[in-house]
Amino acid sequence: MKNQLLLLSALIFGLLLTGLLTLQGGLLALALPLLVYLAAAFWFNPEKPLLNAARRLDTEWVAENAPATITLQVTNQGQALEEVALSAPLPVNVRFLKGEVAAFASLPAGETLSLTHTFQALRGEYRPPVVQVTANETFGLFGHTLSLDAPCQLAVRPQTLTVRSAKIRPPQTRGFAGPIPARQSGVGLDFFSLREYQPGDPQRQINWRIAARYEHDLFTNIFEQERVADVGIILDSRRQVDVVVGGESLFEHSVRAAATLSAAFLKDGNRVGLLVYGGSIQRVFPGYGKVQRYRILRTLSKAHTGHNYALENLGHLPTRAFPSHSQVVLISPLYLDDVPVLIQLRSQGYAVLVISPDPLDFEARRLPATRESELAERIARAERNFLMQRIRRVGVQVVEWRVNEPLDSSLHRTLEAAPTLHRLRMVAR
Amino acid sequence: MSRLFRLLVLCIGLSAGILAIASVLGGLWLATLAALLIGAGWLAAERQDWPHAAAPAFVGLLIVAAFAILAGLSSFWIAPAGLFALAGWDLSRFRQRLRAAGERPTAALEALHVRRLLWVCGVGFILAELANLIHFQLRFVLVFILGLASFLALYILAARLARPAGEQPVEKTP
Numbered sequence: 001m002k003n004q005l006l007l008l009s010a011l012i013f014g015l016l017l018t019g020l021l022t023l024q025g026g027l028l029a030l031a032l033p034l035l036v037y038l039a040a041a042f043w044f045n046p047e048k049p050l051l052n053a054a055r056r057l058d059t060e061w062v063a064e065n066a067p068a069t070i071t072l073q074v075t076n077q078g079q080a081l082e083e084v085a086l087s088a089p090l091p092v093n094v095r096f097l098k099g100e101v102a103a104f105a106s107l108p109a110g111e112t113l114s115l116t117h118t119f120q121a122l123r124g125e126y127r128p129p130v131v132q133v134t135a136n137e138t139f140g141l142f143g144h145t146l147s148l149d150a151p152c153q154l155a156v157r158p159q160t161l162t163v164r165s166a167k168i169r170p171p172q173t174r175g176f177a178g179p180i181p182a183r184q185s186g187v188g189l190d191f192f193s194l195r196e197y198q199p200g201d202p203q204r205q206i207n208w209r210i211a212a213r214y215e216h217d218l219f220t221n222i223f224e225q226e227r228v229a230d231v232g233i234i235l236d237s238r239r240q241v242d243v244v245v246g247g248e249s250l251f252e253h254s255v256r257a258a259a260t261l262s263a264a265f266l267k268d269g270n271r272v273g274l275l276v277y278g279g280s281i282q283r284v285f286p287g288y289g290k291v292q293r294y295r296i297l298r299t300l301s302k303a304h305t306g307h308n309y310a311l312e313n314l315g316h317l318p319t320r321a322f323p324s325h326s327q328v329v330l331i332s333p334l335y336l337d338d339v340p341v342l343i344q345l346r347s348q349g350y351a352v353l354v355i356s357p358d359p360l361d362f363e364a365r366r367l368p369a370t371r372e373s374e375l376a377e378r379i380a381r382a383e384r385n386f387l388m389q390r391i392r393r394v395g396v397q398v399v400e401w402r403v404n405e406p407l408d409s410s411l412h413r414t415l416e417a418a419p420t421l422h423r424l425r426m427v428a429r
Numbered sequence: 430m431s432r433l434f435r436l437l438v439l440c441i442g443l444s445a446g447i448l449a450i451a452s453v454l455g456g457l458w459l460a461t462l463a464a465l466l467i468g469a470g471w472l473a474a475e476r477q478d479w480p481h482a483a484a485p486a487f488v489g490l491l492i493v494a495a496f497a498i499l500a501g502l503s504s505f506w507i508a509p510a511g512l513f514a515l516a517g518w519d520l521s522r523f524r525q526r527l528r529a530a531g532e533r534p535t536a537a538l539e540a541l542h543v544r545r546l547l548w549v550c551g552v553g554f555i556l557a558e559l560a561n562l563i564h565f566q567l568r569f570v571l572v573f574i575l576g577l578a579s580f581l582a583l584y585i586l587a588a589r590l591a592r593p594a595g596e597q598p599v600e601k602t603p
Contacts, residue, residue: 024499025561
């Protein structure tokens, strides 16, 4: 607008000056239509527009890559505007699907101009930028540019993967019935131990095969109680443990794993809490049910990697956030310096399960296969195996998750193998 | 081809054509060639939707028109050529702005614009032709003062337009 006005003015003054200097009336006549055009544009110059903008989202809470629609409405509360150019830019890092993000129309007084656009986004929280409005007269030389704030917020929750119920065995459970073995005898489904028959025991619980070996004694089967447990999920968001290759981040897989596991544990009726540890500490105190699921997913949608000198290692992990003797699930690619912290957690009585997205596999798949990279991977793999061995030795269950494989299979491979190993160790003793 | 584009082509054709014919009649072969080249280039650019061609072409046609007047051709024919060049420049810019409308109907916008442009061109044409009929002598002092005033006005306008707008305040809406 400015440049065009300057160009036209320069031409008019140029013609006038040349005409005056050369005493050529024809040049002045040539400048006259331009002058009339400029005067007409100035005459119809609109007053400062009085506009009201509002954005409406069809949903404020969507799944990753699910379409979301924003409707922007700009209402003219002032005088009629001949030409209104509207620009409603989308937030960064979203993919435009359909609709319009700009409009050009006339806007009579009291009328509303609507703009609808659909987009999809990756996990995160998004706030669309301000709306840019240019209102000018029909020649486009004079007008006003406004920035209208029409705030709205969209939260995109992380994708949850499909997993079966995870078989964890925390040292302590809560009082309510659930799916987790409580290490206590009582009403349950799984066999726990035997004891001598006592009057009042139901006949169907008598173990007749054992009783057949003795002449006068009867034995009763005792079952293991199944209850709900406290589960604390720790998501490692330290930047130094994250791997980013080709714009893809390993942290995103960790977030998905955290979302998946929290949803699975909550579905089983457990009390679940979340701690995001990295650039800062964000926590969701333990709770049950759908509201807790929403709280956790909302926190995960905002989670991002960060660097904080105070939180460079897991040493400042606020373990008090989780009840003692509960199940702790740490989701982290892991570092060699993290081993002492895991040992400490075990010594405090927590059952620790580590879901470790494999950074080596993640990086190796995205790098060109050269002799040097293969050699480097072998060395790094040996180091990582050593790290895993050290962690397993202190009684921590470790799920090494290659992120291109389903989490469910990696998880159950580890969790189902654990009791067998435990049994073998008992036999060896 | 839209109505607006046809109108634009007509304006460019008339502007370059009138200039070329007037220059041929006046024996200004260089001006003829320049007018035809600029006109053809502008038309080609509009067909290809090059948004930055209109302004140089408009300036070019006006310079050729001014040159023709300075060379002694009658401004009775040259002024309408400048008028059509102005209309062409305006329509080209309007077409660029209309692109943002997308699928929305623009007939009312186009009608308003064309109507106002016709009015402005009509008034401009009458004033230009009237100015051609009026002849009077100016003294050197008056010419000097008017020239100085024009120069100062241009300088003030340019300074005002070139001033940075600064941070655009964001208006809160309830």
